[in-house]
Amino acid sequence: MTADTELLLELRGVERTFGGERRFLAPRAPTIHAVNGVDLELRRGDALGVVGESGCGKSTVARMIMGIINPTGGTIVYRGEDLSQLRGAHRRRIYRKIQFVFQDPQSSLNPRKTVREILQAPMRHLLDLTPAQREHKARELMDRVNLREEFLDRHPHEFSGGQAQRIGIARALAVDPEILILDEPVSALDVSIQAQILELLQRLKDELGLTYLFISHDLAVVDYLCERVAVMYLGRVVEQGSVREIFEMPRHPYTHVLLASVPEPGQQRPPRLELSGELPNPSNLPSGCNFAPRCYRATERCRVEEPPLAGYGIDGEHRAACFFADDPQPPVV
Amino acid sequence: MSTSSKLRRFFYNRLATVGLIIVLLVIAVSAMAPILPLADPNATDLDLRMLPPGSEGRPLGADELGRDMLSRLIWGLRVSLAVGISATVIAAVLGSLIGIFSAFYGGVLDNTLMRGVDMLMAFPYMLLALSIVAVLGPGLFNALIAISIVNIPFFARNVRGATVGLVRLEYVDAARLSGKSDMQILFGELLPNVLPVIFITISTTVGWMILETAGLSFLGLGAQPPTADLGSMLGEGRKSILTAPHVATLPGVVILVLVIGINLLGDGLRDVLDPYLRSGALVSPRPATDVDDQLRRRLDRPQNVAAPDASTASTRPSLEVDQLQTWFWQKRGRRSSAVRAADGVSFQVERGTALGIMGESGSGKSVTALSILGLVPTPPGRIMNGSIRYYGEELIGARIERLRHYRGNRIAYIFQNPMTSLNPLISVGEQIAESVRYHQSVGRGAARARALELMHKVQIPDAEARLDSFPHELSGGMRQRIGIAVALANDPDVIIADEPTTALDVTIQAQILKLLDSLRQSEGVALVFISHDFGVISEICDRVVVMYAGQVVESGTVDEIYRRPLHPYTRRLMECVPRLGERARTLEAIPGLPPALDDLPHGCRFADRCDVVMDECRVAPVSLRAVENREARCIRVEGQDV
Amino acid sequence: MYRYILKRLILVIPVLLGISVIVFLIMAMLPGDAAQAILGSFATPENLARVRSDLGLDEPLVTRYVIWLGNMLQGDFGRSYTLQRPVLDEVLDRLGPTLLLAGTSLVLASIMGMLAGIIAAMKQFGWQDALFTFIVLIGISTPSFWLGLMFVLLFSLNLGWFPVSGMTAVIGGGGVFDVLRHLALPAVTLAVVATGVIARLTRSTMLEVLRKDFVRSARAKGLPERTVIMKHAYKNALVNIIPVLGIQAGFVIGGAVYIETVFQWPGIGRMLVNAILTRDVLLVQGGVVVVAAIYVLINLTADVFQHFLDPRISV
Numbered sequence A: 001m002t003a004d005t006e007l008l009l010e011l012r013g014v015e016r017t018f019g020g021e022r023r024f025l026a027p028r029a030p031t032i033h034a035v036n037g038v039d040l041e042l043r044r045g046d047a048l049g050v051v052g053e054s055g056c057g058k059s060t061v062a063r064m065i066m067g068i069i070n071p072t073g074g075t076i077v078y079r080g081e082d083l084s085q086l087r088g089a090h091r092r093r094i095y096r097k098i099q100f101v102f103q104d105p106q107s108s109l110n111p112r113k114t115v116r117e118i119l120q121a122p123m124r125h126l127l128d129l130t131p132a133q134r135e136h137k138a139r140e141l142m143d144r145v146n147l148r149e150e151f152l153d154r155h156p157h158e159f160s161g162g163q164a165q166r167i168g169i170a171r172a173l174a175v176d177p178e179i180l181i182l183d184e185p186v187s188a189l190d191v192s193i194q195a196q197i198l199e200l201l202q203r204l205k206d207e208l209g210l211t212y213l214f215i216s217h218d219l220a221v222v223d224y225l226c227e228r229v230a231v232m233y234l235g236r237v238v239e240q241g242s243v244r245e246i247f248e249m250p251r252h253p254y255t256h257v258l259l260a261s262v263p264e265p266g267q268q269r270p271p272r273l274e275l276s277g278e279l280p281n282p283s284n285l286p287s288g289c290n291f292a293p294r295c296y297r298a299t300e301r302c303r304v305e306e307p308p309l310a311g312y313g314i315d316g317e318h319r320a321a322c323f324f325a326d327d328p329q330p331p332v333v
Numbered sequence B: 001m002s003t004s005s006k007l008r009r010f011f012y013n014r015l016a017t018v019g020l021i022i023v024l025l026v027i028a029v030s031a032m033a034p035i036l037p038l039a040d041p042n043a044t045d046l047d048l049r050m051l052p053p054g055s056e057g058r059p060l061g062a063d064e065l066g067r068d069m070l071s072r073l074i075w076g077l078r079v080s081l082a083v084g085i086s087a088t089v090i091a092a093v094l095g096s097l098i099g100i101f102s103a104f105y106g107g108v109l110d111n112t113l114m115r116g117v118d119m120l121m122a123f124p125y126m127l128l129a130l131s132i133v134a135v136l137g138p139g140l141f142n143a144l145i146a147i148s149i150v151n152i153p154f155f156a157r158n159v160r161g162a163t164v165g166l167v168r169l170e171y172v173d174a175a176r177l178s179g180k181s182d183m184q185i186l187f188g189e190l191l192p193n194v195l196p197v198i199f200i201t202i203s204t205t206v207g208w209m210i211l212e213t214a215g216l217s218f219l220g221l222g223a224q225p226p227t228a229d230l231g232s233m234l235g236e237g238r239k240s241i242l243t244a245p246h247v248a249t250l251p252g253v254v255i256l257v258l259v260i261g262i263n264l265l266g267d268g269l270r271d272v273l274d275p276y277l278r279s280g281a282l283v284s285p286r287p288a289t290d291v292d293d294q295l296r297r298r299l300d301r302p303q304n305v306a307a308p309d310a311s312t313a314s315t316r317p318s319l320e321v322d323q324l325q326t327w328f329w330q331k332r333g334r335r336s337s338a339v340r341a342a343d344g345v346s347f348q349v350e351r352g353t354a355l356g357i358m359g360e361s362g363s364g365k366s367v368t369a370l371s372i373l374g375l376v377p378t379p380p381g382r383i384m385n386g387s388i389r390y391y392g393e394e395l396i397g398a399r400i401e402r403l404r405h406y407r408g409n410r411i412a413y414i415f416q417n418p419m420t421s422l423n424p425l426i427s428v429g430e431q432i433a434e435s436v437r438y439h440q441s442v443g444r445g446a447a448r449a450r451a452l453e454l455m456h457k458v459q460i461p462d463a464e465a466r467l468d469s470f471p472h473e474l475s476g477g478m479r480q481r482i483g484i485a486v487a488l489a490n491d492p493d494v495i496i497a498d499e500p501t502t503a504l505d506v507t508i509q510a511q512i513l514k515l516l517d518s519l520r521q522s523e524g525v526a527l528v529f530i531s532h533d534f535g536v537i538s539e540i541c542d543r544v545v546v547m548y549a550g551q552v553v554e555s556g557t558v559d560e561i562y563r564r565p566l567h568p569y570t571r572r573l574m575e576c577v578p579r580l581g582e583r584a585r586t587l588e589a590i591p592g593l594p595p596a597l598d599d600l601p602h603g604c605r606f607a608d609r610c611d612v613v614m615d616e617c618r619v620a621p622v623s624l625r626a627v628e629n630r631e632a633r634c635i636r637v638e639g640q641d642v
Numbered sequence C: 001m002y003r004y005i006l007k008r009l010i011l012v013i014p015v016l017l018g019i020s021v022i023v024f025l026i027m028a029m030l031p032g033d034a035a036q037a038i039l040g041s042f043a044t045p046e047n048l049a050r051v052r053s054d055l056g057l058d059e060p061l062v063t064r065y066v067i068w069l070g071n072m073l074q075g076d077f078g079r080s081y082t083l084q085r086p087v088l089d090e091v092l093d094r095l096g097p098t099l100l101l102a103g104t105s106l107v108l109a110s111i112m113g114m115l116a117g118i119i120a121a122m123k124q125f126g127w128q129d130a131l132f133t134f135i136v137l138i139g140i141s142t143p144s145f146w147l148g149l150m151f152v153l154l155f156s157l158n159l160g161w162f163p164v165s166g167m168t169a170v171i172g173g174g175g176v177f178d179v180l181r182h183l184a185l186p187a188v189t190l191a192v193v194a195t196g197v198i199a200r201l202t203r204s205t206m207l208e209v210l211r212k213d214f215v216r217s218a219r220a221k222g223l224p225e226r227t228v229i230m231k232h233a234y235k236n237a238l239v240n241i242i243p244v245l246g247i248q249a250g251f252v253i254g255g256a257v258y259i260e261t262v263f264q265w266p267g268i269g270r271m272l273v274n275a276i277l278t279r280d281v282l283l284v285q286g287g288v289v290v291v292a293a294i295y296v297l298i299n300l301t302a303d304v305f306q307h308f309l310d311p312r313i314s315v
Helices: A058-066 A088-094 A115-124 A130-142 A149-153 A161-173 A191-208 A220-227 A244-246 A253-261 A299-306 B002-012 B014-036 B068-105 B108-121 B125-134 B140-167 B170-177 B182-217 B230-240 B246-273 B293-300 B365-371 B400-406 B428-440 B444-457 B476-488 B506-523 B536-539 B558-563 B568-575 C002-028 C032-037 C045-055 C059-071 C087-120 C129-141 C144-157 C178-208 C211-221 C225-263 C268-277 C281-309
Strands: A009-021 A031-043 A047-051 A073-078 A099-102 A179-183 A211-216 A228-233 A234-244 A311-314 A318-320 B319-332 B335-349 B354-358 B383-391 B411-414 B496-498 B526-531 B542-546 B552-556 B626-629 B630-632
Touching: A009 A058, A031 A047, A031 A073, A031 A211, A031 A234, A047 A058, A058 A099, A058 A179, A058 A211, A058 B170, A058 B444, A073 A253, A099 A161, A099 A311, A099 B170, A115 A161, A130 A149, A130 A161, A149 B411, A161 A191, A179 A318, A191 A220, A191 B568, A211 A220, A211 C144, A211 C281, A220 A244, A228 A244, A228 A253, A228 A318, A234 A244, A234 C087, A253 B476, A253 B506, A311 C178, B014 B068, B014 B246, B068 B108, B068 B140, B068 B182, B068 B230, B068 C032, B108 B140, B125 B140, B125 C002, B125 C225, B140 B182, B170 B182, B170 C032, B170 C268, B182 B230, B182 B246, B182 C129, B182 C144, B182 C225, B230 B246, B230 C059, B246 C129, B246 C144, B293 B383, B293 C002, B319 B365, B335 B354, B335 B383, B335 B526, B335 B552, B354 B365, B354 B536, B365 B383, B365 B496, B365 B526, B411 B476, B411 C211, B428 B444, B428 B476, B428 C225, B444 B476, B476 B496, B476 B506, B506 B536, B526 B536, B536 B558, B542 B558, B542 B568, B552 B568, C002 C281, C032 C059, C059 C281, C087 C129, C087 C178, C087 C225, C129 C178, C144 C178, C144 C225, C178 C225, C211 C225, C225 C268, C225 C281
Parallel strands: A047 A211, A047 A228, A099 A179, A179 A211, B354 B526, B354 B542, B411 B496, B496 B526
Antiparallel strands: A009 A031, A009 A073, A228 A234, A234 A318, A311 A318, B319 B335, B319 B383, B542 B552, B552 B630, B626 B630
16 A cells, blocks of 8 residues: 555544533533544555544544534545535435444344345435346345345344344445445454454455445454554544554554553453553643643653654654654553 | 234233223224114203113113213214324324424424423413413314314424434434435434334323313313213213212213223333333342242252351352353243253352453353342343352352342442443442441441542542542543442452453553452452453453353363363354454454354254364263363363263 | 522523413404403493503504513502402412412322332232232323212212312311311322322333342342332432423313312312403413413422432533
């Protein structure tokens, strides 16, 4: 994946705040800065993982790309068009190209519809096909996700979590999109089922030449499926680059801590590190670097100035937002 | 649920069937009124005034003008029914539309409509109806309009509430992403899911609306002569209550029977349509899990009642679970079937050690843990077999006071979801202190001090200030620390932690695991740690027990299991989990699904998914075999049967 | 906490204003000529014109509203032409008995209903539960006006245990015990429906709450069952029941209209029905506004109480 590969989706300075409205006889509602200036690039054939813990804003970013909510700042550009400015029919056109796989398989499928209706709905509204063509395509989709064709007549509650998620994936593929945004697609599934879905996603990507934006809190899953990754903390991207570089030689202290926190099987070793303190209130962000209050090497400068997301490494593709990124130190025990 | 099973369920409810019969009868009689051989309801005959029921020519008596009561009752019933149903339909349609649009569009529309609804609801029900009738003038049609208008807010509120819950669901977003327009989503996706709520609301209000229209007629504001409904008959009959009580009594009885029928029918409908009710949610658990009668009898025999034996206490394991079987019983019509959630589980824990119980959902790990102190919800759970011994004392079938003595005191739990496991209305300090007060018989002051001490021990910053905080004011990690504090309150010997970090972020999980580990070492408790994550179990446990489909399939030290898993499931499970840093590895997913716990195969329960299965595997149930220090439930493993 | 009460009190004002507007508009829409109704069919055109201008009927709607509102705020609710006395006096006279009746019923219904609901929830599947279902069913299906008549028939006319009607005995009455004797039947009748509703809601709410994780946690601490039920479960159930109690207050007030009619209780409900039938516009307006205002205050109290119980509800 070089910088020459076609740039499909670009996020620049994307922001989203919630709240802040004036209230009657009460102080102004707190303004929650969910997303605070995010830059991301998605190139054709990419599998970009976005990781972070709760409150980092990754799901909000996904929903803004999909148009479920609108950014309060910044641009989201797809093939030259700013998505955040599109409405109505224009917006619907984009849904032919960018589709979404939701986290909870059961609540993302309408319990009153049959699988056939669910799969054909996007075809009906976004494509121009005859009923016979739609039926044929629906069967094809079921094959692709390894589900029997007779399931087309069933309702979502008759399926297990893994099967329901396959239906969700099939639905997303119904319009032959270019890009799939996947928001924690395996988090709600049992471990042995997760593997099935991950295998499926990998296969589909290869077979259909898809581009993935994969959001997850699970670093190991991202390690498996993605080539590039962006680490988010409190609404900002703090580190970004290839999966191998980031996970083997992280440059941002938060990434260090995150990696060290993942429990490793087989060795009985209690986690030695400690991430101090608590996640700050998103309506009361610390000044300077967001991570400074909990960082093991924060200095005065960190509390005052916000470090930019700067490039490191050979081609500058590995980016980190830390003043000490060129001399990263793992957390002391 | 298919239509036929819905119907079956409805008719199984005898009361609802009675309701249906009543309603159908009433509708039939009303509809057929014109063709039934009835006297003219309006024909007066002063000779027959006030005749009691059973008289010649007037089977149910006559009113103060000599008119036939039976005929008037039937015609009046017709009117009351028609008005009640019409008013309900009008209110339902208008109110539901308001509710759905309000919930879907939100914002200004929602605010305006709901302010309007609130305005209407600011009037006591009757008052508004009276005022509207005052404007329009007395009359049945006007009463109908009044009652409809007054009930619109009720529908609007209910439907809006239900829709708001649905709009949040992801399939609505998915519908938008499929290119559907707002109207298509509203009526195509949302409405079918809101309909049950609408029907349920209709079933709860139609009886009420019949009563209210009758009431208006009773006051003289509804049906005007010569039209008569049951209410106006009651109103007129009031004057002659001393001399001819039947004139006032009978119409009321008819109303009562009609509305009872409607309410019974409505309850039955609700039972079928409401998914929440259907899942058996409205059944409250008993204080302790039921124990099967046969088991209880066996345990009561003298040689089985073992009092805690002080001399051997120090050498016995703290907790011994032996062949535990806990099943969930469900009724399908007349048959009962059992879901074998835990089906022959055995393990033991010693002081100062940590045992992990690993398994996926449905493996029975949580049920096993809850069975120890009888916390499995009793309908539907029941302990069918086995023995659970705490320092030799049998816990299954123990008296509830004995169980309570141990709960939170010698054996304590930490639950998975700290948000729902803490009472939202009680301060966190009090939730710790109450356990101390009850078990240690100390005063409030001492208990509070101990709570503070515990909060320090679990490293809650600013503990003094937080003593009086409520759970929703704390973060997830903080709440789980409170959960740990509650467990430690009375210095227990055993702590059972059921997926205590699953709901937490990975960095918070690391903090909590470190805390648990240090506490185990410093306090010397026996820790039973349940999780689906082998990595987490490795961090904190010495030995592991792997569960699948209600059984233990493997046990051993963490190291042994990691290096050389004996059971195919354990091996496959560890191979299918992605690991940080090993990205070149291909994931070998385990095909298929675990067996249904109420329809288990006769032989090995993993056979259908096993990559090294043999024909013999399916022939007979597989027992645990001991190999060195470990056990595995696989015929390929050479060892002695346990 | 105090800020919450203050804020809610202030928010009540627009609601009351809205009520007054609605009431005024409704009354203004009454067909027929009020002046005609007052003076009768033999009134001369000059007299009609004079009464009209006296009552301000010639003015535009908004002016009339503002005048009426302004007067009301100064305590002048106008004069009832059927009763020939100030509306406010009549309303206040009648308000007391209604509040006594409705208040007693509500308290009765709440206590009996919640008690029954809790017991039914705890003794599920026992005979108590079946009896409970039966009683609730009868309670919510019975027309209260008919039930009142039946009670009068049985207890007053046949058995003579209670007086037939009125609030006090016509001769030699007026003491507390006398009022109580007169209050008994009406209050119980009025309470029947509300008891059924409250009992059913309490039972289902308790059952829901008893399944919650935090109740399991309370049991896991080994707390006695009584503590689990009352301190942990009931408190949470109450948070959901209180708003319904507020709404039931409205139904009880409304139901009072029937009961006052059946038992000849000198309350505001009967006054309103008569006022409507005789087109006494000002009396209707005054009565409705006052009753609605009280209902709003009752709900405000319920809200405040709920806020007091549940720390999650924000200001």
